[in-house]
Amino acid sequence: MRVVAPFSAAQVQRLNEIQADVLSDYPKFHPFTCGNRGDHSHAPVNSVTDVLVATSAGWICPYCGATQDWAYLAMAEPHPRAAEFQASIDALINRNGILANEAMLSRVEGAIDAYRALSASLKLSLNQSADNAAMRAWEATEVMLECLNRRRVVLEGVEGDC
Numbered sequence: 001m002r003v004v005a006p007f008s009a010a011q012v013q014r015l016n017e018i019q020a021d022v023l024s025d026y027p028k029f030h031p032f033t034c035g036n037r038g039d040h041s042h043a044p045v046n047s048v049t050d051v052l053v054a055t056s057a058g059w060i061c062p063y064c065g066a067t068q069d070w071a072y073l074a075m076a077e078p079h080p081r082a083a084e085f086q087a088s089i090d091a092l093i094n095r096n097g098i099l100a101n102e103a104m105l106s107r108v109e110g111a112i113d114a115y116r117a118l119s120a121s122l123k124l125s126l127n128q129s130a131d132n133a134a135m136r137a138w139e140a141t142e143v144m145l146e147c148l149n150r151r152r153v154v155l156e157g158v159e160g161d162c
């Protein structure tokens, strides 16, 4: 089953956590990538930013501005039993102490660094020639950064409780 844009704020958050691989949820999803990813303008394959970014208007490639308007329902919405999964994940994290959470936090921070660098370089090229695709690409990195910062706040909150 598929959901079609516009995506809700909660869907955008979840989809981008999946894309950046910072969702401590089950099951694990393969991120969506751009059909033009072989182009020289794109990030090297397997870099953190080599994925589509979810926005309320749909997916946007942060390199070429390509768009896609649908996601799998299972990506966009938590599984009906997600609360049970989350409970066992939380139990695991507690058993392993603070480490699991810290590892996720450092992954989030690495992704934030990567998207900050990408956003800054896109902003520079915007000043030279602003077409719609370039503007869309830059806006997508800003949406991803908001989602990653929200994820960081949640993880820091968990850490504070330990």
Ligand SMILES: [Zn+2]
Residues within 6 Å of the ligand: 034, 035, 036, 037, 042, 061, 062, 063, 064, 065, 066
């Ligand atoms: Zn692209």
